[in-house]
Amino acid sequence: MQGRFLFLILLLLSIISCKTPTDIVYFQNASDLEKINSSNSFTPVFKVDDVVSILVSASDMDAARPFNLQGASISLGENGGGETSSGATEPTYLIDEDGNIEFPVLGKLKLAGLTRVQVKEIIKEKLKVYINDPIVNVRLKNFKITVIGEVGAPGSYTIPNERVTVIEALGMASDLSIMGKRTNVMVIRENDGVNTYHRLDLTSKDIFNSPVYYLAQNDVLYVEPNESKVRESKANRNVLGVVLGIIGVALSAVAFIVGL
Template sequence: MNSYKFLLLLVVSTFIFSCKTPTDVVYFQNSKDLEKINSTNSFTPVFKVDDVVSILVSATDMDAARPFNLMQGASLPSPTGDNAGSGTNGGGGVEPTYLIDEEGNIDFPVIGKLKVAGLTRVQVKDMLKEKLKIYIKDPIVNVRLKNFKITVIGEVDRPGSFTIPNERITIIEAIGLAGDLTIMGKRGNVMVIRENEGVNTYHRVDLTSKSIFDSPVYYLAQNDVLYIEPNKTKVKSSVGKDNTLGIVLSIIGVGLSVAALILR
């Protein structure tokens, strides 16, 4: 009989103090056919004001390409990947960078101002190749966004900002970089804050649903912010921290009262 009462006490105590269920923490629920889902999302980042863009021009005739690179004496890489010419500072392969001004332009050597805000990397590359053809035979243009970063804050293991070298990252990958959500994070209500031309837009994403793969913010844009909201348990534990001892004593008191009733 005593063992029965002890077991009953254990079950009741577990029920009282448990506050999480599998549906609160499991990702991609109801996804038996998940492997058959083809995401319809297609995202290509576009350049924005204050972005830092690297543009490297090369050609078979590297002397012809040199005026179009802000290399400050550094040697230029040849189309085959070798350094051409003799740089005064020995810094071969340094990519010239350009800051997009408030009007969406960069000041490019020889050519002058170019409107690049709102264009993709490929579009800028194609535009430059066309403009360079009158100066260089068969120009090769490499364009990269240098300051693609995202920020993850809230209930994650390692909040912070992360630089993305390949200009492409999903929400799932971003959460992985931040060390995953803590047990206190709301998986069903993740906020993505996206800025576009000075206006912030707010999107809600449910990580527990397979519908996340069709979300318009599944692929993150540069400077996106992910906010992981704390769940009710975390919020309640954060309110009135000075009364923590009183709350703990109250819980213990309830537990002892239940035990007394069971063992009576």
């Protein structure tokens, strides 16, 4: 009798947790061969505590050497760009709380709030006083996003190319589980110490025009559980409570018998 009752409970939970296609299918309102002109033009900017690599090179490497941190051995690549030699330490700089770095010879430079291209051009202009045709390579080294919640592989991911979309981030995290709520995915973004919260509906094509479709440095992507997952969690807690209660009663009975 107890086994039959437990079977009925499990069957009822499985029926309740069944999802319809409208709950799980992405981009449902996109028509066949429809073209979507995205209004996004996201370009990441440097922030406080970012780690930036800046490599200076030129045809005269002796002239460029003072502008690279000590320990970096620089050579010209096949395309004329600067490269660190094998085993060398790439010159990196930490942006301080005022948004600045201390650059060799040039001194204090303001990087916070600027794009990679803007930083590159500013440094090139300053170097022209010392070097003919300087080559400057700038990269953000710690571009990282975090994906948590109802996904296959939650965790933090380092992005090498400084550009990643919400869809790509979910792909890296092995997609949403069947229990993930696709209509209310949250992006948490910090700017100047203030967190802003954006909600996305993955079942709609409108996601492509969202201001957070392209993720920024240190963004957190959270997939909340759907109603079925919440009910299942509550049922599991109730079952666990009953089991623990039975165990407690049994142990009390055993203790009483031993006492007698």
